[in-house]
Amino acid sequence: MAAVYVKPKMKRPGKGKIVRLAKPKGLAQATGPIFNRLTVVWVQGSGVPFNTTGFFARLIRNNRIVSTAAFDRFGVVRFNNINTLTNVSYTLQVFSPIGLLFRVRTIPARVETFAVIG
Numbered sequence: 001m002a003a004v005y006v007k008p009k010m011k012r013p014g015k016g017k018i019v020r021l022a023k024p025k026g027l028a029q030a031t032g033p034i035f036n037r038l039t040v041v042w043v044q045g046s047g048v049p050f051n052t053t054g055f056f057a058r059l060i061r062n063n064r065i066v067s068t069a070a071f072d073r074f075g076v077v078r079f080n081n082i083n084t085l086t087n088v089s090y091t092l093q094v095f096s097p098i099g100l101l102f103r104v105r106t107i108p109a110r111v112e113t114f115a116v117i118g
Contacts, residue, residue, distance in 0.1 A: 049075030054097030
């Protein structure tokens with residue numbers, strides 16, 4: 001179900017008034033993906049990224065490893081061989097620096113970024 005957003009009122013309650021309406025110039029609407037490669041961010045419940053130095057991730061499709069990439073220290077991993085928007089779903093496995101499996105998530109089709117929370 002789509003969320004319903006309420007437009008802000010033109011006048012503030014109180015003494016405020018509209019002096020002039022400003023229309024932004026030169027702002028183009030995005031027509032395609034912002035990121036050209038699949039990007040995964042690993043964050044805490046509060047939205048703050050984990051320090052993921054040494055961690056790595058694998059993408060699996062039909063029980064085959066499609067790609068492996070290392071996280072940077074800011075909780076981000078980029079799969080350079082996976083274009084976006086993705087056409088298929090993937091299974092993401094996140095590993096510690098010593099090879100322990102930490103998280104398993106399913107990335108749906110038609111995404112360019114994905115967040116692993118927790």
